[in-house]
Amino acid sequence: MFKHAQLESVKAWIGDPVHGALPLHARVQRAIRQLILDGVLDVGRPLPSSRALAKSLGVSRDTVESAYSQLHAEGFIERRVGSGSFVSERAQRLPGRGKSRETSVDRKAAPRLSQRGTAMFDSGGVRDFLAPRPFAPGVPETRNFPLQTWERLERQVLKEYGSLALLHSPPQGMEALRQAIADHVNLERGARATPDRVLVLTSSQQALTLCATVLLDAGERIFIEDPVYHGARKAFDAAGLECVPVPLDEDGLRVDRLLEASKAPGNAAGAVFLTPSHQFPTGATLALDRRLAVIEWARQRQGWIIEDDYDSEFHYAGKPTACVQGLDAHERTIYIGTFTKSLFPGLRIAYMVLPPPLVAPMTVARTLLDGHSAPIPQLTLARFIEGGHFGAHVRTMRAVYAERRDVLARLVRQHLADYVETRVPAGGMQMQCVFIRDIPEREAVDSARRAGIDLLGLTALHMSHEHKAGFLMGFAAHAPHEQDVAVRKLANVLRALCH
Template identity: 35%
Template sequence: MDFAIALDHTIKIPIHRQLYEELRRSILSGRLAPGQRVPSTRSLARSLGISRATVTLSYEQLLSEGYLKTIPSSGTFVYCQLPDNLLQPTAIQPTQEAKQQPVQLSAYGANLVDLQLLMPSKTELPINFSCYGRPALDEFPLGLWRRLLARACQLQPTMLDYATNAQGYEPLRQAIARYIARTRAVRCEVEQIIIVNGSQQALDLVARLLVECGDLVAVENPGYLDARQAFLLQGAKLAPIPVDDLGIVTDRLITDPAAKIKLVYVTPSHQFPTGAVLSLSRRLALLAWAQQTGAIIVEDDYDSEYRYSDRPIPALQGLTINDSVIYIGTFSKVIFPALRLGYLVVPQSLVSVFARAKLLNDRQSSILEQYALTEFISEGHLESHVRRMRSLYNQRRQTLVQALEQYFGNSVTVLGENAGMHLMVQFHRDLSDEQIVLKAAQVGVGLVSANPYYLEAHSTGEFIFGYADLSEEIIQAGVSKLAQVLMN
């Protein structure tokens, strides 16, 4: 039979593809009806003035996709049930009962719905003090890091395969063990280290493995919100322990025998957000209390490298003589946040279960980045970078403190030790936290209140100032603008 098909030999689309599309459109439009016989490859090729091989190639594609079928000794026909029709879902009307039944979340999911999550600041304000965890990204040796990644890529296929150990790349764990023993006095064997995707995954694993619904977990108040929420998601009951200028008030733990605390979360080297450093006497008291009660201490050592007046204070983990401390470290603050690599140092008795949990959680952290980080540490680049950033951040911190004193005088109190990448400031003004944030935004300055970091929300006049990624000129200008709207 005659069958008119338009083929264009002047365009780049192959003839067999044009023929396939024309036949497919004819079938779907009904021009070729279901069950209708189509021309043989020989006759269609002769009719269109093209090779039989070209027609055969188009027919084979249509046959493979279910548009045509071949019946031996009879010919080729349009399939009765077209594949595009089969792809259309059958409309099912839900019953009245089904309409009324919402998806049932797990306890974890239900808890997650109720949490107020604080996302990283997306403010477009010209001067932003609210990014308190962001390092000076423009100071990172990106060219060096690029070369280390390129070196890792040259080791294919090893770096592209699945990890052979759920705990992480062993040379990296060895480098970390040497580094934290030297800089933080952490005592551990390589097998006690588990590489994780940042400190937040570490907290999630700790909460999932050690906290059950109804367990009492002690947290600093104010304290790190994401840690608090990780425990709440497991159904924990939180025991807020106040913080003063010497860190968490350990007497409040020791003098409450009725409270059976399962776990305590602390940031002893630079308390978040107050900046206080836990005194030695309280460190020893906390360790003694944990040994007596069997409680676990989770030590989050998130930015201890940056201490400006003295050498970094030794970690709690290095002071203990038993297995009461789980130590969390991260490279997000000392390198860059997008490098989602951190580590856990867990007691020997917990290594196996934490490794299994990591495996089931996401199988492994990126091997390429682990290799690059290994070289970055082993070749001395990390400590060199930290020394350089310590000097830079110290100068920026001093600039911020001096500017606050210059423009606000007795109307402001700077809290915390001379350390870290942020400081907490209390304004003594007859304004609510919301009013201060709004006034600051009006002059292009971003501020974040410390209010959400307290378990009981109240207006404190306390604000967290990040300064690590701001130049001295910007810091000066930002404080000056704040004074214009807050001191009048």
């Protein structure tokens, strides 16, 4: 028979809610198997009869018989007619047998990774704000999304396509969605897009990874804005690229500094990364003359412009500036867009508008990452755009976000003016706040998180050391009364750090 401790261990294992999805006989079987793996049950040790164990565990005898049969089939126990069941001698040869789970593997030992794997791990990845806590940047309001309309369109897709909608999508994306995207960016962003130049992806982060690995080799240099979107820099670092920072001013990237850096010995770069419509995180818009100068830089050097147009739909004063891709007659610009922020994060649909020579290489490279995007959301989104629902939703949310931006600006002036200064952005979904007192940024971000507030520190977005500490506050996902409560909490956090 089992000792009391062993029997209690089996009971605890099968009663653990973590294992609740398993059938009862499988839980009994795996509990006994774990005792064998841990060396608690010695080789040759007799097991209780199925009747006795069933009575001790309060289960049926058939349940224990099924568990024993599976253990026998896997070679963990032997069953001898007239003698009962015993731990198999083969169990002695199991790797790690006789060692506890904590000591069988040195959990503190760093695994051997490739240089690329080490760079990816050391970067910490790109942390999404999973729950819409205030003031997580880049998180849209989803409570206003027209779910009934989306559900109706999805039903239309399933009715029309039937089981065909359950198959693979072409790696480049469903043609209906590529057509809808091309029409949308041509009309709203002044792009030069055709369906055959659109590549549908799961995220803008995937697009950045593709650009980093397909366009440039490890060790090559890429010019980036400073400060810059952290997801872009991490994608470039992970690909082994050398990021060359270019400073900004109120008109966006300092193109004169880009040209100057390009002439420096050993500073040849094959690409430049831009967020020209609404720079992340400063909110600056790249001036027209600078857009044209960057295009000319790319033409002369046969370099690439990677344009991330991540939240261009949300401009609150006048018309948004046309995208760089639409101005580039030389076709050196890769345009990246996403529906994550304009619709909802769970959609997982983004896209690139590519120069014709890059369509095939990028599409093939994409198949090595995840093959294709799910067809049903693609086809539903295509109808959502074609039916005018996307435009209507963006217009609604633009008004909502503009109000929330103004509310947050007022609340910051009212409650945080002793700690930070801010400039009200002309667009986007977040507001930059810079400390005017000696407050440790990391400590402020951590303390705010413990208080239920998510902030993105500014320091990690800069490559140079010449910057002020502070944070970004997302204002899109929270109503005015929710912002009011959260700003007051944040004021208490900053007040505590100043004393």
